[in-house]
Amino acid sequence: MVMRVSFSVAVAGASGYAGGEVLRLLLNHPDVRIGALTAHSSAGDRLGVHQPHLPALADRVIEPTSAGTLAGHDVVVLALPHGASGELADALSAHAEGAGPLIIDCGADHRLISAEDWQRFYGSDHAGTWPYGMPELLTGSPEAAHRQREDLRGARRIAVPGCNATAVTLALQPGVAAEIIDPGDIVAALAVGYSGAGKSLKPHLLASEAAGNLQPYGVGGTHRHIPEIAQNLRSASNSAIAPRISFTPMLAPVSRGILATVTAPLTVGDANLVRQVWTEHWEHEPFVDLLPAGTWPSTAAVSGTNRATVQVALDSGAGGAHGRVVAMCALDNLGKGTAGAAIQSMNLALGLPETTGLPTTGVAP
Ligand SMILES: NC(=O)C1=CN([C@@H]2O[C@H](COP(=O)(O)OP(=O)(O)OC[C@H]3O[C@@H](n4cnc5c(N)ncnc54)[C@H](OP(=O)(O)O)[C@@H]3O)[C@@H](O)[C@H]2O)C=CC1
Numbered sequence: 001m002v003m004r005v006s007f008s009v010a011v012a013g014a015s016g017y018a019g020g021e022v023l024r025l026l027l028n029h030p031d032v033r034i035g036a037l038t039a040h041s042s043a044g045d046r047l048g049v050h051q052p053h054l055p056a057l058a059d060r061v062i063e064p065t066s067a068g069t070l071a072g073h074d075v076v077v078l079a080l081p082h083g084a085s086g087e088l089a090d091a092l093s094a095h096a097e098g099a100g101p102l103i104i105d106c107g108a109d110h111r112l113i114s115a116e117d118w119q120r121f122y123g124s125d126h127a128g129t130w131p132y133g134m135p136e137l138l139t140g141s142p143e144a145a146h147r148q149r150e151d152l153r154g155a156r157r158i159a160v161p162g163c164n165a166t167a168v169t170l171a172l173q174p175g176v177a178a179e180i181i182d183p184g185d186i187v188a189a190l191a192v193g194y195s196g197a198g199k200s201l202k203p204h205l206l207a208s209e210a211a212g213n214l215q216p217y218g219v220g221g222t223h224r225h226i227p228e229i230a231q232n233l234r235s236a237s238n239s240a241i242a243p244r245i246s247f248t249p250m251l252a253p254v255s256r257g258i259l260a261t262v263t264a265p266l267t268v269g270d271a272n273l274v275r276q277v278w279t280e281h282w283e284h285e286p287f288v289d290l291l292p293a294g295t296w297p298s299t300a301a302v303s304g305t306n307r308a309t310v311q312v313a314l315d316s317g318a319g320g321a322h323g324r325v326v327a328m329c330a331l332d333n334l335g336k337g338t339a340g341a342a343i344q345s346m347n348l349a350l351g352l353p354e355t356t357g358l359p360t361t362g363v364a365p
């Protein structure tokens with residue numbers, strides 16, 4: 001008989017979208033047991049009121065979020081608004097005996113390396129930088145380049161990437177790493193689902209505004225994921241040219257999903273070489289699939305999964321000596337975009353097989 005170790009996991013923000021998806025994945029994970037469930041205004045409610053799709057946890061009562069409630073677990077997942085997790089993580093570290101729990105932050109507080117970028121895009125003090133929870137990211141010096149998963153093994157703190165940042169990074173990283181695109185002229189346009197905005201009420205999220213509508217937001221170089229994308233592509237690149245990104249997201253009337261279309265000038269005009277670069281870059285990744293030529297990523301096919309699908313094409317008429325690469329990525333913002341990345345990184349940190357408990361099979365139609 002195989003003896004399995006069971007890790008206790010507490011979830012803060014259990015009433016929200018990201019917290020709900022983390023719990024859905026944890027319920028299907030063979031090596032964890034679910035501990036404290038905490039939130040804010042919903043404290044005292046049954047979880048079933050807020051997460052009706054999780055019947056196994058329906059009668060659990062949501063507790064107020066505090067370091068005392070969360071301490072004592074092997075893992076604490078924070079799925080809280082920006083700014084709330086930095087303070088709580090400090091309190092948890094102070095409260096814990098020894099190394100304390102593995103803390104996984106789904107929010108943005110610990111993603112950026114540059115305190116200046118943080119201040120500029122988030123307008124508050126920087127909480128610090130934690131290991132970045134994107135196992136597929138190319139990182140390290142040119143002599144010691146490796147994928148980020150090596151740095152996540154045994155990590156005690158993990159900053160889960162932003163969902164849009166993940167989609168753009170996975171679309172373009174092969175071309176950046178192989179130095180066949182100009183990173184100084186990247187253009188990204190994204191269609192994004194409404195759950196990315198969280199559950200809190202905002203006028204543009206009302207059904208009467210959202211249904212049958214397409215709405216741009218974060219236009220003109222203002223979106224908070226721009227410095228995160230630049231940080232990722234810089235990590236993957238040996239180029240002396242700093243990544244520069246024009247980034248425009250648009251709300252699409254779907255609950256889940258991101259479809260990112262990313263273009264950049266090519267420095268080679270060979271479509272076969274472009275395809276070979278993308279194929280070789282993603283061929284051993286369990287959750288990133290380069291689709292067969294001529295088929296295109298779609299959000300429905302990856303909904304509810306930890307899978308990202310990628311496609312690449314050469315647009316030779318788009319200007320420049322060699323045209324532009326068109327790289328696309330579809331993922332579920334709550335799957336590979338948040339909760340899936342959190343569990344994938346947790347598996348690495350705990351020494352479990354990376355793919356444990358993570359679905360790649362979706363639902364259709
Ligand atoms: N949604 C997505 O696709 C993605 C989300 N993220 C990040 O994950 C985090 C959670 O997002 P999401 O689930 O969408 O947001 P929601 O608005 O759906 O949920 C927020 C959760 O945080 C709780 N909360 C709010 N304020 C506080 C506070 N002051 N102290 C403790 N708990 C608090 C809420 O509790 P209550 O309901 O009881 O008030 C709720 O459980 C955010 O940082 C977000 O940026 C990252 C990538 C993608």
Ligand SMILES: CC(=O)N[C@@H](CCC(=O)OP(=O)(O)O)C(=O)O
Binds near residue numbers: 196249
């Ligand atoms: C639709 C929508 O508003 N989506 C969010 C995605 C949020 C996300 O990825 O997370 P963080 O806020 O943790 O970075 C956005 O574009 O800001």
